[in-house]
Amino acid sequence: MMTPEEKSTITDLKKCNFKEMYEYFKAKSEERKNMSKEEKKKIKAQNEAIQKEYGVCMMDGHKEKIGNFKIEPPGLFRGRGDHPKQGMLKMRINPEDVIINCSSDSKIPEPPAGHRWKKVLHNNKVTWLASWTENIQGHTKYVILNATFKLKGEKDLQKYEIARKLHRTVDKIRAHYREDWKSKEMMIQQRAVAMYFIDKLALSVDNEKEEGETADTVGCCSLRVEHIKLHDELDGKESVVEFDFLGKDSIRYYNTVSVDKRVYKNLKLFMDNKQPGDDLFDRLNTSIMNEHLNSLMKGLTAKVFRTYNASKTLQEQLNLLTNPDDPVPVKLLSYNRANRAVAILCHHQLFNAQVETLQMKARKRLSELKVKNNLGKPLERTTDPREATGKLSHITTLDENKEIALGTSKLNYLDPRISVACIQPYSRSIGDECASWKHISITLIQHPAIITPDPLEMSVPHAAYFNHPSSASSHTPDPLEMSVLHGSIFQSP
């Protein structure tokens, strides 16, 4: 930050020499690297003490970890993609900017000496503990609990239950929107085509955002004419739609899809007499869509289709790829491939310069190891699993996951019960080799729900599935008692 005097002196940053700063930070980083074991230990202990004092709270009588108890430090706003506010200064937050939310009978946290809080609330209808408004976009930021907290698991369970409810009625809903393609009313036609895209392609929904305030990204409802091209025929397929747009986080979505003839015809109509920058679905927005969805099924919103199709894909892939007799490494490879199919569906990407180098190395090692094996084929069952070693499976996974991020779907889209049901048979068949379920699941899958099979030991996000009283309902089989086909939770009720 510059003072007014500095601002009048420094008019062109290109003429500044930042070498000293650069050297300073380089030295700092070097210093960190060269720290002795004792110093590292000391810092770790200090951090743990801070975590112990500020990183926990009591909620409904449970001790819960707080996710982000440290306020965001000042710095340059990064933003993703071509963000108009990229590089703006994110100001320091002072206690005077912070609202505290806690029970009226609790001990109100002390502000730092010489300061006071903006406000202290006692709102027990929300989950946040403190909030402030950031200066870049004027958004409210929250101090919230860590993802492992009880309520989060319960809400997750609800989310997947709605997805399962959708499964039971999805045929009807699909038939309904197919019928609506023929509607005389333009809004209904547009709504039905958008639903088809959301369902078939797992596009995100997209709410309108203020122009010039954020990067120019779109979702299904805000697609513009310039984002799609129609081909009567392409590569031997008929009625092909070519999508090309920037979605959430400015990740490019490029896809060519052969669509239903009626949809193709509708799209032509929607694009008629429009400029490239015009809305494709000009009569549609997310609240129209969600209101309609809720009338078809209580609790249904557009994003549920993504959850449903993701979990359904996992289950289908697991059924297709796994065999109860597979050895553990092969099982793991199959699980990762199924997970990967979901990540592809949901378009979760990984861009990292390091990944490229890692992949190259992995591929090299893979070709050395693979000679007698056929593990390289994506999404196919391996024919001779016994030949697979854990190492080879691991490297194959790495190789196949180029630019595909698996974590997001694991965390937000995959019903953990499917994973539990899938590896359940293993806990019986592996026997003494892998001493415990715990060992298997930690090695196999870093899935929040199945770090350990013991519901009483679970301290992870989806734990509520198994240890909350309401989850004892008929929809939530005890993982230890499950005798369902591995991976099958989408069965008829």
Add this chain to the structure above:
DNA sequence: TTGCCTACTTAGTAGAAGTTCC
């Protein structure tokens, strides 16, 4: 109907932390 606001949920990235290899 529209715009705005609040309160979550979903998302990718950097780098710390942990593990394996030589």
Add this chain to the structure above:
DNA sequence: GGAACTTCTACTAAGTAGGCAA
């Protein structure tokens, strides 16, 4: 024992969705 590799986690941006008021 340290370098190289790999995984995990903190961080925070960017979505979704509901509610409310003009």
